[in-house]
Amino acid sequence: MTERNTPLVDAVREARSQNRHPLLVPGHKMQYDQDPATIGYDLLHDLVRDDVGMQGGADSTAYTGGFLDAAEQLYADAIGADHTRFLVGGSSQGNISGLLTVAMPDRPIAVDRTSHRSALAGLVLSGAMPEWIFPEVHPDLGIPIGVTAAAVRAVRPDVTAVFITSPSYVGTLSDISALAEAAHALGVPLEVDQAWGAHLDYMPGLGAFVQGADVVVTSIHKALMGYSATAIVSCRGERVDPNRLDRSVDITNTTSPSATLLASIDATRHIMQTEGLAAIERVIEAVSKARAVLRRVPGVVVIDDATAGVPVDPTKLTLWLPPTGTTGTALSDALWGHHYAVESSDSDTIVMTFTVADSSEWIVDIAGFVAGLIEGLRGTPRTPTPAATWQVRPDVVMTPREAVFAPRRRIALEEAVGAVSAEQFCPYPPGVPLLGPGERVTAELVADIRLAGTLGRVAYCSDPTLATIEVVDGS
Ligand SMILES: Cc1ncc(COP(=O)(O)O)c(C=O)c1O
Structure with a gap:
């Protein structure tokens, strides 16, 4: 039995066992597992009783115990990374900070167009110019079956990085080793959105780092047991500066993370290292x-x-x-x-x-x-109607950032054909935009958005009824 080494879990337990009454936030003062006389105990007890803040909770206000750093290093060691940061904003935060690390304003970056909408957010914040690449789509099933090395080899040579998503939402896996080799041949890092693949890091040969990736984003709350919204972003090797990753995480991070959430990442790592493979x-x-x-x-x-x-x-x-x-x-x-x-x-x-x-x-x-x-x-066998999400080939007119900040006007969706969208339309799940900011609206896309609206939620657009769209003025 491996000795338990879970610095952040231990720090949270210690904080709870001391029954502290903080003279700082969180506002619930850690009283809801202690004192039934606390205001609103019945409503709040179940909801916040386990919540311990990092600062002045699990650690001192100056973080002198170093518990979070120690837990992050243990996770990095477990997955073959040099450096890992724990996140409470999901892989969404991971993708944004990961992209801020490898993208540059006005410089091209190769990005898988079937990426989660948070990749688009990373492009808006960084101001980078996406050079979209596309996964192969299965000819009969219409599902994405991975970005190929050939697609990466075909990107323009001045990209600053290659960003792909694997596993895909439907579970198909790209050949990360081949993609890493292709990206490295261009002299740039490979970033992998491995949001769905946290378990792969504990299976021999399957984690993105052991296959050669340079930056990896992983949800701990999806395939593993982390608290909702927990994730990590990590880097490895010479192609990425860990200090830049830190600064990028800091740009996107709350200053008041819940130690309880973060400790669930530490606990998950320990459990997976000891019992995970079995x-x-x-x-x-x-x-x-x-x-x-x-x-x-x-x-x-x-x-x-x-x-x-x-x-x-x-x-x-x-x-x-x-x-x-x-x-x-x-x-x-x-x-x-x-x-x-x-x-x-x-x-x-x-x-x-x-x-x-x-x-x-x-x-x-x-x-x-x-x-x-x-x-x-069961009914009569029907003709397949593959999700348009995996097939989109956008007509890109301007960068996502230019479109998000451009003057705009609202018009009926059907009237927008030919105009440039100032916003995204994103069936959720999987959260991959059908139409992104800066892309031209086509009649086919309007039909795809309408169909997606009948099947589920189309999110992140300014008019949830889908009647109207904001388009870039003058387009
Ligand atoms: C591929 C992919 N990346 C990133 C995310 C964002 O993850 P989170 O919900 O942890 O922010 C999702 C969410 O569904 C996703 O499917």
Whole structure:
């Protein structure tokens, strides 16, 4: 049994055991696990009783204990990074600070166009010019199957970095080693949004760093057990200055992070280092059984290495449904009716995420339940309607930053065809913009946005009814 080395977890526990009554924030004063006479105890007790601040809570106001630094270094060591920062703003914050580290104002940077909208935010803040690159799309299934090294080799030679997303939302994996080699041949760092792949860091050979990435962003709250919104951003090697990463994180960071949230990253790292691989192997076995159950359902295509033609995260359960006659959205609604929320769904696919916190029995049982629901929804096999998100090839007129700060006017969405969007339209999930700021509106995109609006939430646009759009004045 490895000796427990969890400096931040220990510091939080110590703070709680001392029953401190701070003379500073947080405003709940750590009283809601101590004193039922505290104002609003009934409402707040469950919500904030575990919350310990970093400053003057888990550590002194001057951080003299160094617990956060120590925990971050332990995480870096665990994943083969030189330097790691813990975040409480999710991989969204990670992508923004990661991009601020490798991008430069008015300089081109190669960015996967199927990236999460936070990559766009990083471009707006940095003022860099995206040179969009695109993942291959499976010809039959319409899902992204990874950015290729050839796509990276084809980018203009003066990019400052290459930024890609892997795993994709549906679980397909890019060949990071080949992409790192291609980026390094251009003399620039490879940044990987590995938001969905925190577990990969604990599987031999699969983490982005061991495959040669230079900056990696990882959600600890997605594939692992961190508190909601926890993530890390890390760097390695000569191509990235850790000091610049620190400054970029500091630009995006709160000065008052919750030590409880941060300590959940420290705890997760320790658990994964000691029990993680065995637990992941157990999940993989259970998901493999679940996949077998669903493969037996006529018409269901289980997305795996064989059907996708590229490696797929073995903990993910993604189904492609057109031959069953039902839709991912209808299946998702049916599951929600039984109090099960799925990771995402669209017309053709449904994505279910399993982690080491799920029991093997439950994973297999739920597959049987899903199979039953599909039978109940079965209809005539239908023509696939692949999500437009993975197919977008934007007509870029100006940088995202120029468009976000440009004078604008509001017009009806249908009237905007030919104009330049000043904003983004982003089906959520997966949070990949169909239309981004600086991109020309086309009739096809308007139809895609309308369809996305019938299937789920289209987020981050100024008119949630989708009736109107802000376009760049004069466009
Ligand atoms: C690929 C990808 N990157 C980044 C994010 C943002 O992650 P977070 O929710 O941790 O901010 C998401 C969220 O869904 C995502 O899918």
